[in-house]
Amino acid sequence: MNTDKLRTVQDWVSFYRHEFGLPVAERGGFVMLPVTGKVGVLHLPVARAEMVRDALRQQRRSGPMLARQIRWSFLVEPDSRPGEQILTALNRLDIGIPAIGSAVMLPTGLGRWTREGCHWVVPPARELQLPPLSMLVTTALAVGNMSED
Template sequence: MNVEKLRTIDDWAAFYRHEFGLVVTERGGFVMLPITARACVIHLPTWRAEQVRAALRQQGVRVPMLARQIRWSFLATPDSRPGAQIMEVLNRLDIGIPAVGSAVMLPTGLGRWTREGCHWIEPPERGTPLPPLSTIVTAALAVGSDRPD
């Protein structure tokens, strides 16, 4: 598909389905990725997300990532939901994992400036499975809790 010719939300939804294999919906004039048993996201503060990205790269793990002003969202496969104690630690670290039934807005553009206020740091790749959520959670916990100066 030629990205230059994508004009409508339906065009972008079809693009995400065809090019990236994502099961997306249109809601309220936006392309949304529903959080399901097959796809989820983990939101991290930007400074921590950069460290997690570097740690995952060292392990050879590729993760699709969306950037917003102060947070990045990593796309994953929900292999298991963290237990209550881990969720408590994640919350203290300002790391969020939205529940099944929620959704994340995807950009209608591949450049840095989109009307949704987000852009792809690493877009998904067709045929490449999303990494397990547990891998990203483990990396996020391993980078520590100290914010760099």
Template sequence: MNADKLRTVDDWVSYYRHEFGLPVTERGGFVMLPVTSRIGVVHLPVARAEKVRSTLQQQYREAPMLARQIRWSFLAEPDSRPGDQVMEVLNGLDIGIPAVGSAVMLPTGLGRWTREGCHWVTPPARDSKLPPLSAIITTALAVGTGSGD
């Protein structure tokens, strides 16, 4: 499937399913990735997300990552849900973990400028295993932002 020839949201849904094996759906004219027991998401402020990405790369781990203006989102495999105390710390650091049943909008383009206002920093790969959610969270807590935390 050639991404340059994709025109409709339905084309993009088929592309994400076929090329990346993601269980996306069309909703309201957008490509939506449901958060499930098999695919989770971690939203991070940009400065922290860049450090997490760098740390993961140093560990020879890749994680699909979407960029938006003020937050970046990692796709992860939900291996465990943080407890209430950890969630409180994460919330205080503006780190979000959408609940199962919610969804994340994916771009209908592989370039930097899409109508959804997001783009892939690291696109998903069909046969790549998603990193554990706990690894993303642990790394996010460990790296700080470099701005005094």
């Protein structure tokens, strides 16, 4: 599909649904991806997110990554919810896991500059499987420990 012809938020909703199979909806004039039992999100500060991206590349794994000014959002498969100890460690590191029922805004453009102030580092793709949340949490904690050594 030629993304240059996508003009409206509804065009982008259709694009994300048909091209990538994402359960997006228009809300308040924006494309919103709800956090569900099948699609989750992990928010990371930029420096740690870049290290996670690099670690995933070394493992030949990847998943959709959305960049904002102060954090990146990784789309994940919510395979399990971390326990209290892990959640406390994640909170200390400013790593967030939005709850089911919340939503993340997606860009209405595939370039670097969008009206939403975010862009895809790795855009979604039908053949690109979402990485398990547990793997990303483990990687996010590990890369931080490696950089502190």
